[in-house]
Amino acid sequence: MQYRRLGSSGLQLSALSFGAWVTFGGQIGAEAARELIATAWDHGINFFDNAEGYANGEAERVMGQALAQLRLPRDGYCVSSKVMFGAVDDPRPTQRGLSRKHVVEACHDALRRLQVEHLDLYYCHRPDPDVPIEETVWAMDGLIRQGKVLYWGTSEWPAASIREAHKVARAHHLHPPTMEQPQYNLLHRERVELEYAPLYAELGLGATTWSPLASGLLTGKYREGFSSQGRLGLADTAWLQRLVVGGSEQRRLARVEAFVAIARELGEPPAPLAIAWCLRNPHVSSVILGASRSDQLRQNLQALDLAARIGEADWLRIENAVA
């Protein structure tokens, strides 16, 4: 494994990390989840990502159980949660969002479900237009001062809002957000590469990126259609299929096709190749992987080797093909 600093902070995260979305508490059982955490840990992964909204808190419960059963040393790994969407169906106004009330209560709930005494990373899962940024910054700072959270950050916040949070923090000597959690893959690059570009140096922003395979699309396994086994073929994820493939379905699938063709030419599996491309960006602190089975995770871990082995000319060819 390779370890990278989380922005300008002193926290070293594994360059590949592992998240629970869709899978834990939903698509897979507790035993498969435990096996995935064990595989990740055995390969040096030290960051496990979660959120209150994943399966209404069930993903955190399953992850907490796995971490406890495997008896992983608490100082050897980092675990996160995210707050915004709530952990119940049809949340009432105080059961969601970034008010001080919900930020604090969601933290307590995540600690209980994950069976830990502090969250290493705690993210605002989206911006909340109904809450002043100042209130959220104060709430996060309070949790840090109480030792319940070590680093806080944002997920998919506009650069201007991240800057505003820093401004508030500077004015009141509070802890500013350390990291962002944006989507980043060969099909979705702009925010990480353009919008946030000035923030890495200016604010020391770290980036833990999500969906390196665009929910599995970049593996090429949906080339024959979405009826195959896999996340985008699941009955209750039709909304996700629309989101991932987008309005211009043929165009996105053609881009994937072009990528898979180059992978085949290079004799490399598409999944770790697509993940390796994310790793090449030096501003990425950690690429958060997802997997429904351990053999997928093991294959994806080959990305570390591929990132070092594939030459510039081939990366350029790949980028041009999917542009």
Ligand SMILES: NC(=O)c1ccc[n+]([C@@H]2O[C@H](COP(=O)([O-])OP(=O)(O)OC[C@H]3O[C@@H](n4cnc5c(N)ncnc54)[C@H](OP(=O)(O)O)[C@@H]3O)[C@@H](O)[C@H]2O)c1
């Ligand atoms: N902050 C946010 O808003 C946000 C949003 C989304 C995700 N995330 C975080 O980022 C993590 C990773 O995102 P993601 O799960 O979307 O990542 P991803 O890598 O884009 O998709 C992972 C899925 O692709 C399939 N897959 C993975 N490796 C494969 C392989 N080698 N061969 C074939 N299929 C493979 C698996 O699903 P199937 O086997 O079911 O096809 C797996 O669950 C999440 O768990 C979560 O922690 C954060």
